[in-house]
Amino acid sequence: MARTSQLLHPQREPAPLRPAATVLLLRDGPEGIEVLMTRRSMTASFAPGAYVFPGGGVDPADAQAHPLSTRRPKQSDLHLTQAIATIRESFEELGILFARHADGRWADNSDIAQIDRKAAFAVQCQARGLTLAADQVFVLAHWITDRDLPRRFDVPFLVARMPEGQTPVADESEQFEPVWVRPVDALTRHEAGDFYIIFPTIRTLERLKAFAKVDDVLQACAVNDEPLWTSCPRAGWLAGNEARYMEHEAPFGELALVTPDGQIHHHLDWQTDQAVALLKNVQRLTAPNPGVMTGPGTNSYLVGDPNTGYIAIDPGPADDDHLQRLWRAAGGQIKAIVCTHSHADHSPGAAPLQALCNHKPPILGLASRPTARANSRFTPERELADGEKLVLHGTGADGEITHTLRVVHTPGHAANHLCLVLEEDGLLFSGDHVLNGSTTVIDPPDGHMGDYLDSLDNLAAACEAGGIEFILPAHGHVLGFAHQAITQLKAHRLKREAKIAAAMQALPQGSLQEWVEKAYDDVPPRLWPVAARSLQAHVDHIREQALS
Numbered sequence: 001m002a003r004t005s006q007l008l009h010p011q012r013e014p015a016p017l018r019p020a021a022t023v024l025l026l027r028d029g030p031e032g033i034e035v036l037m038t039r040r041s042m043t044a045s046f047a048p049g050a051y052v053f054p055g056g057g058v059d060p061a062d063a064q065a066h067p068l069s070t071r072r073p074k075q076s077d078l079h080l081t082q083a084i085a086t087i088r089e090s091f092e093e094l095g096i097l098f099a100r101h102a103d104g105r106w107a108d109n110s111d112i113a114q115i116d117r118k119a120a121f122a123v124q125c126q127a128r129g130l131t132l133a134a135d136q137v138f139v140l141a142h143w144i145t146d147r148d149l150p151r152r153f154d155v156p157f158l159v160a161r162m163p164e165g166q167t168p169v170a171d172e173s174e175q176f177e178p179v180w181v182r183p184v185d186a187l188t189r190h191e192a193g194d195f196y197i198i199f200p201t202i203r204t205l206e207r208l209k210a211f212a213k214v215d216d217v218l219q220a221c222a223v224n225d226e227p228l229w230t231s232c233p234r235a236g237w238l239a240g241n242e243a244r245y246m247e248h249e250a251p252f253g254e255l256a257l258v259t260p261d262g263q264i265h266h267h268l269d270w271q272t273d274q275a276v277a278l279l280k281n282v283q284r285l286t287a288p289n290p291g292v293m294t295g296p297g298t299n300s301y302l303v304g305d306p307n308t309g310y311i312a313i314d315p316g317p318a319d320d321d322h323l324q325r326l327w328r329a330a331g332g333q334i335k336a337i338v339c340t341h342s343h344a345d346h347s348p349g350a351a352p353l354q355a356l357c358n359h360k361p362p363i364l365g366l367a368s369r370p371t372a373r374a375n376s377r378f379t380p381e382r383e384l385a386d387g388e389k390l391v392l393h394g395t396g397a398d399g400e401i402t403h404t405l406r407v408v409h410t411p412g413h414a415a416n417h418l419c420l421v422l423e424e425d426g427l428l429f430s431g432d433h434v435l436n437g438s439t440t441v442i443d444p445p446d447g448h449m450g451d452y453l454d455s456l457d458n459l460a461a462a463c464e465a466g467g468i469e470f471i472l473p474a475h476g477h478v479l480g481f482a483h484q485a486i487t488q489l490k491a492h493r494l495k496r497e498a499k500i501a502a503a504m505q506a507l508p509q510g511s512l513q514e515w516v517e518k519a520y521d522d523v524p525p526r527l528w529p530v531a532a533r534s535l536q537a538h539v540d541h542i543r544e545q546a547l548s
Contacts, residue, residue, distance in 0.1 A: 001469060002257065002425040005398060012261045014147040020155040022055025023086035023137065024204070025096065025162045027180065033183055033211055036168060038094065038175040046100040046151050047198050051186070053157070054096075054175065056089040058082065058280025062172070069132040070100075074225040083137035084154050088121045093175045094168040098137070098160065099130040099253040106133075106163050113385060117171065136160050138221035141207075143200045144232035144260035146244065147168065147262020157204055158223060161214050183208040199233060199244045204514040216431045234259070236266040241242045243268065250437050257470050268477070270296040272322065278478065280306050281403055283325070285326050287316035289345055292530065295437060295475040297349025298345045302330050303422060304403055307394030309335040311405060312361075313420060313429050314474055315349030323349050327356045336390060338405075339365035340474065342378030350378075364390075366416035376414070384418060405429075408462055412452025414442050419459065425466045428459065428482055434489060438475030441530060442537035449497075449534075449541035453490060496520075501529040501537045512536065 004011060025036040035053045038065045062075075062084040071080050074121065087098040097107040107130055115124045125132060137160045145152035168178040181189075183205040189195030190202065192385045197205070207229075220228065233244045233253040242264060251268050258278055269275075270290075275283040281304060286297040298317065304310035310330040314324060315337055326349075327334065333358050339347040342365075348361045361535045365380040372378075384390075386409040394401050406421040413432045420429040424479045433455060442449050462468065463483040471479040471486075479485050496519065503510070503518035512532050520531045 001467070002260075002279055003428070005401075006281050006425060007260070008261060008277055008280060009261075009263050009265055010111065012263070014262055015150055017152050017154040019058040020056060020153040021058055021085040021089070021158060022155055023051045023081040023090060023158040023160055024053050025090065025160060025168075026217060027162045028214050029180070029182065031086045032182055033208065033214055033217070034180040035186070035205070035208065036094075037179055037181055037186065038168075039172055039177045041174055041176065045175070046153075048246045050196050050198050050201070050475050052197075052201060053161050054090045054093045055086055055155070056093070056174075058085040059088070061120070061122060061319055062088060065132060068122050068126050068136040072135045072222075072225065075135065076225070076360065077259065079139055079156070079225065080134055083134035083158060084122070084132055084137070086137060086158050086160075087132050087134065089111075091115070092117050093171050094166055094178055094289070095171075096166055097125075097130075098133050098163060099125050100133050102129055102131070106165070108165055112166070117362055118319035121357065138218055139225065139227050140217070140221055141204060142227040142230040144206075144230075146233045146235055148235055156227065157200070159217055160217065181288075185353060192264060200231075200308065203231070203246060220298075234262065235264045236268045237264065238268045247481070251477050253436070253470055254478035256480045257419050259477050272297060272325075274325065275302065278472070279426070281308075282427065282472070283329055283424070284472070285322070285329060287319055287322045287345070287349075289317055289319070292527075293441070294345055295435070297475070299476075300326055300349075302326070302334075303405060303429075303479065304330075304333075304335070304392045305394065306331060306333065307396040308335040308392035308403055309394070309402060311336045311392065311403075312353060312433065313338050313388060314340055314346045315353045317345055318348040318352050320352070323353045323356060326353060326442060332357060334361045335392060336361045337363045338384070338390070338420065339363070339378060339380065339434075340419065340429070341417040342368035342372055342376045343414060343432070344375045346431070347376075347378040350380075354483070369415040369446060373416055373446065374444070378416070384515070386418075389423075390420075408458065410459065411448065412455045413442060413447055415446050415448070415451075415477075417455075421462060421466060421468065423466065426466060426470065428468050428471045430459070430471050430473045432474050433459065434479065434486060436471075437462070437481050439460065439489065440476070440533075441491065441533050444537050444540055445531040447533075448535055449493075449537040450544060453493060453541075456490045456493075457479070460490075497538045497542065501536060503544055506540065512539075515539070 042049045063081045090096040099107045108369040140159045141157040190197045228402040231246045235244045272288040275285045283299045283302040290297045301313040302310045362403045363381045368378045384407045388407045392403040404423045408419045410419045410433045468482045503515040
C-alpha cells in the first residue's frame with residue numbers, strides 16, 4: 001500500500017454497509033429474455049425515480065424462515081437468507097408469491113389474495129401450508145455500493161424464473177409501474193433519457209444480454225452457486241462528468257491509487273500540458289505522441305518531492321515542449337534520468353532533458369543490444385544492475401523521507417528492458433512490459449517471447465514478495481491488482497500461443513499472414529500487421545520449446 005503520508009487527499013471512512021438483496025425476475029419473451037423492473041418512488045432515499053429490480057433490506061426474520069423454505073444442496077445459509085429476503089420483498093412490493101403448496105403446486109392468485117402484504121410474511125405462508133421456493137432463486141452477482149455514496153449496501157443480485165400465472169401489482173408506495181423489458185431495450189431507453197437506471201443495474205443488464213434463454217442464466221449461476229462477478233465500483237471525472245468503473249475496467253486501478261477512500265476528485269482525461277499527480281511523490285506527464293502503438297501517449301514519471309529531488313522515468317521522445325514541462329514539474333531538481341528501454345518513444349528525450357538541468361543528472365538504464373533496430377539505439381552513462389537501488393533522501397515538515405526505486409531486469413519486449421519498484425509505496429513502473437488496455441508487441445530479434453514470459457514470472461514474484469498492488473505503465477492508466485494483472489497477462493499470452501500452434505498445425509506450410517488470420521481472428525484486420533510481429537515471436541518460442 002502507498003504510504004498514507006503520500007496520499008493526495010485526507011483519509012476518510014466510507015459510510016457503513018447495510019445488508020440487502022434484490023432479484024431479477026425473468027421470463028422468456030418472443031424476442032429473448034425479459035426482466036421485471038419497477039420505478040422507485042421519487043421521494044426514495046436511494047436512487048429516487050430509478051427503474052430497479054425488486055428487493056430491499058435483509059430482515060432478521062429472513063434468517064429465521066430457513067425451516068419454512070426449500071434449499072439446494074450447495075446453497076449456503078447466507079444465500080438462503082438472501083433468497084428469502086428477495087421472496088419477501090417481491091411479495092411486499094409487487095404481490096408476487098414465490099412459494100409452493102405441499103403437493104408441489106405453485107401458489108396462485110387465491111393464495112396471494114389471502115396474504116397481507118404488510119403483515120409478517122413467512123408466518124402467513126406457513127399458515128396456508130406454503131413453503132418458500134428459495135431453491136429456485138440463484139445468485140447472479142454481488143454488488144457493493146460505491147465508496148463515495150452516503151448510503152451504501154452490500155447486496156447480491158439474485159435471479160429466478162417468474163412464477164406462471166401471476167401478475168405483478170406494484171404497492172404504489174415504494175414501487176411503481178412494473179414493466180417487462182428486454183435488457184437491450186432497457187439500456188437503449190436509458191441512453192435516450194426516458195428510463196433512468198443506475199450503474200449496477202446498467203452493468204447487470206449489459207451482462208444479461210449475453211444469455212438467450214432464462215434456463216441459460218439459471219444454469220450458469222447454478223454451476224458454483226456463487227456470484228458470477230463481484231464489484232465495488234469507483235468514480236472519477238471524465239469529460240466533465242462523473243464516470244464509474246468496475247474492477248476490470250482500465251481506469252479502476254488509478255482511482256484506487258489516487259482516491260482509495262472513494263473521493264471523487266481525480267480527472268481521467270488524457271492531457272499533455274501539465275503533470276498529473278498520482279501521489280504526493282509520483283507525477284505523470286504524458287507525451288503528445290498518441291497512436292496505435294503508443295495509445296494516449298508515452299507516460300513519463302517523476303518520483304520524489306521538492307525536499308528529495310526527483311528521478312525522471314522514461315523522458316519519452318525528444319519533444320521540446322514535453323521535456324520543458326517535465327523539467328518544470330520537477331522544479332529543475334532532477335537527480336537522475338532512467339530509461340526503461342531504448343525504443344524511440346522512451347529514450348530519445350533523455351539527453352535533451354539532461355541538458356535543461358543545471359546539475360547534469362546521470363542518464364541510467366541498459367545499453368541497447370546489437371539486435372535493436374536503428375532507431376532504438378541507446379547508451380546510458382551508467383548501466384543499472386538487476387536489484388540495484390536508486391535512493392532519494394530528504395527532510396521535510398514530517399521529518400526524514402526516503403523514496404527507493406529498485407531495478408528489475410525484464411528482457412522480452414526489448415533486450416535491454418527494465419522495470420522499477422518504488423519500495424516504500426508498493427508501485428511497479430513497468431515500462432512497456434505491462435500495459436493497460438493492450439498487450440505489448442514482442443518484435444524479434446530484439447524482442448524474445450521466452451524472455452518476456454520469464455520476466456512476467458519475475459515481476460509476479462516481485463509483486464507477491466513486495467506487496468505491490470499497483471502497476472504504472474508507460475502507456476495507459478494505472479493498473480490495480482498487480483499480481484492478478486500479470487498472471488492474467490501471461491495466461492492471455494499462452495492462450496494466444498496455443499491458437500498460433502493450432503494454426504501452424506492446421507497449415508504446416510502456411511505463411512505468417514495465413515497464421516495471423518487464423519490465430520488473430522478476434523483482432524481487427526487493421527491490426528494484423530502489428531500482430532504479425534508478436535506472432536513471429538510466438539512461432540520462435542514454439543520452435544525453441546520443440547528443440548529443448
